[in-house]
Amino acid sequence: KAGVTQTPRYLIKTRGQQVTLSCSPISGHRSVSWYQQTPGQGLQFLFEYFSETQRNKGNFPGRFSGRQFSNSRSEMNVSTLELGDSALYLCASSTALRAREFNEQFFGPGTRLTVL
Amino acid sequence: KNEVEQSPQNLTAQEGEFITINCSYSVGISALHWLQQHPGGGIVSLFMLSSGKKKHGRLIATINIQEKHSSLHITASHPRDSAVYICAVGNRDDKIIFGKGTRLHILP
Numbered sequence: 001k002a003g004v005t006q007t008p009r010y011l012i013k014t015r016g017q018q019v020t021l022s023c024s025p026i027s028g029h030r031s032v033s034w035y036q037q038t039p040g041q042g043l044q045f046l047f048e049y050f051s052e053t054q055r056n057k058g059n060f061p062g063r064f065s066g067r068q069f070s071n072s073r074s075e076m077n078v079s080t081l082e083l084g085d086s087a088l089y090l091c092a093s094s095t096a097l098r099a100r101e102f103n104e105q106f107f108g109p110g111t112r113l114t115v116l
Numbered sequence: 117k118n119e120v121e122q123s124p125q126n127l128t129a130q131e132g133e134f135i136t137i138n139c140s141y142s143v144g145i146s147a148l149h150w151l152q153q154h155p156g157g158g159i160v161s162l163f164m165l166s167s168g169k170k171k172h173g174r175l176i177a178t179i180n181i182q183e184k185h186s187s188l189h190i191t192a193s194h195p196r197d198s199a200v201y202i203c204a205v206g207n208r209d210d211k212i213i214f215g216k217g218t219r220l221h222i223l224p
């Protein structure tokens with residue numbers, strides 16, 4: 001069974017631009033969560049989707065958005081990029097219905113975004 | 117104060133030593149997770165705990181709900197155990213809160 005895939009793996013953007021990151025979950029997984037990891041803040045939860053519905057959202061500004069498609073693939077978008085958005089963005093898929101049923105999340109390799 | 121605190125932040129030990137990493141939390145939780153992150157970013161879920169103790173190979177995780185504390189132990193540590201270990205809690209508002217991680221380096 002293929003794992004979670006994320007594209008692109010590396011991305012360089014400049015301030016003010018926008019970016020879209022993609023995540024393909026493990027086949028049969030309907031839950032996709034997104035996380036941001038920075039050296040200063042560590043891992044932070046961005047959002048969680050289940051069957052195309054956003055179930056949960058972390059404390060990030062509205063510049064961060066996401067969606068999930070009917071095939072469970074998910075995208076996240078960051079508009080008006082800031083230097084502080086430079087981070088590793090990780091996605092994870094799961095069979096869990098909700099974060100509190102966080103049985104086993106399978107993480108992708110991440111997309112490393114650098115904002116110049 | 118962070119809602120999830122891990123200690124130590126960094127740990128270097130010799131191969132074969134018994135390792136303990138601690139996690140304390142201040143919120144009500146539905147479950148606690150231990151994650152392992154190797155260089156390059158890949159994260160693996162090691163354990164999910166809501167009570168008691170779990171064991172997988174040389175790894176043991178315990179949780180004390182009353183004291184709001186969990187420990188991850190590694191017996192007979194090996195250089196391949198070198199990684200960042202992250203504690204995460206799922207709170208009752210369905211939020212996931214992470215500790216800052218413990219960077220473990222096992223010397224051969």
